[in-house]
Amino acid sequence: MKLYGHPISTxxxxxxxxxxxxxxxxxxxxIDLFAGDHLSPGFAAINPNRAVPVLEDGAFRLTEGSxxxxxxxxxxxxxxxPAEPKARARVNALMDWFNTGFYRSFGYGLIYPQVLPDYAWPKAEMQAAALARAETEARRWFDVLDAHWLGAETWLGGAAPSLADYLGAVYVANGELIAFDLTPWPRVVRWTEAMKARPAWASVHTAFAGWCEMQRAARRYRIAA
Known part of the structure; x- marks a missing residue:
């Protein structure tokens, strides 16, 4: 199978x-997102949305990460x-939760305007107001994640990671781009540390870790406190 994507892509x-x-x-x-490869006519023929990822399994082509x-x-x-209907429905619900309210506030609202110029607001006062609002919203979602979705078990799916863990932990880890402090949410910290300890995490996140280091060196972000 072939996956069109980028190693730093969320x-x-x-x-x-x-x-x-x-x-x-x-x-x-x-697909080099920084060079704009996803906007090229050639890639648009693969995915008219001009977005990664895209999976090809023979003649079958599928978009959307979830x-x-x-x-x-x-x-x-x-x-x-899981195949059991209720367990599967819970995984679906968690993945939808991360993809909608949570990442709209945390990713698109708080992180991306600070690290991706195309997402920044045109005036400093607009940027400051938008970031303040997004941070308030993101903290509310983290409260829900910590107090409601994460319980006594290490994983969202119970005794072992579900697809929701793979998706959600990567979304949360993007906070490292702006040095977002997770310590107010101890269950979230426990969960993300468990995901980062898994065998494939470090190798998959090598390029992302380099991007985070570049952001720390430049210190262009407003550290969320």
């Missing part, structure tokens, strides 16, 4: 992480996407 990394742990071979075709994760888990018969 939507590519959960797929690479899960595939590595599930021993699903993927041929990564790197859908790709589910397809790969089905393909491998992985327990990370």
């Amino acid at each position: 939507t590519t990394r959960p797929i690479l992480l899960f595939a590595a742990e599930a021993q699903i071979p993927l041929d990564l075709v790197t 859908a790709i994760l589910k397809y790969l888990a089905e393909h491998a018969g992985s327990p990370a996407y």
Whole structure:
């Protein structure tokens, strides 16, 4: 199978992480997002949305990271996407939760305007107001994640990681780009540390770690306190 993506992409990394742990071979075709490769006519012919990731399995082509994760888990018969209807529905709900309210506030609202020029607001006062609002919203989502979704078990899925863990932990780890402090949410800290200790995490996140280091050196972000 072929995966079009980028090793720092938020939507590519959960797929690479899960595939590595599930021993699903993927041929990564790197689409250089910083060079604008995803906007090229050639890539638009692959995905009219001009976004990564895209999975090709023979003649079958699939977009959207969440859908790709589910397809790969089905393909491998992985327990990370349980077959029992209620357990599967819970995983679906968690993945939708991360993809909608949580990451709209945390990723698109708080992180990206500080590290990606295309997402920054045109005036300093607009940027400051937008970041303040997004941070308030993000902290509310972290309260829910810590107090409601994460319980006594290490993983969101219970005794073992589910697809929601692979997706959500990568989204949360993006906070490292702006040195976001997770210590107010001890269950979130415990969970992210457990995910980072998994065998494939470090190798999948090598390029991302380099990007974080560049951001720390430049210190262009407003540290969320």
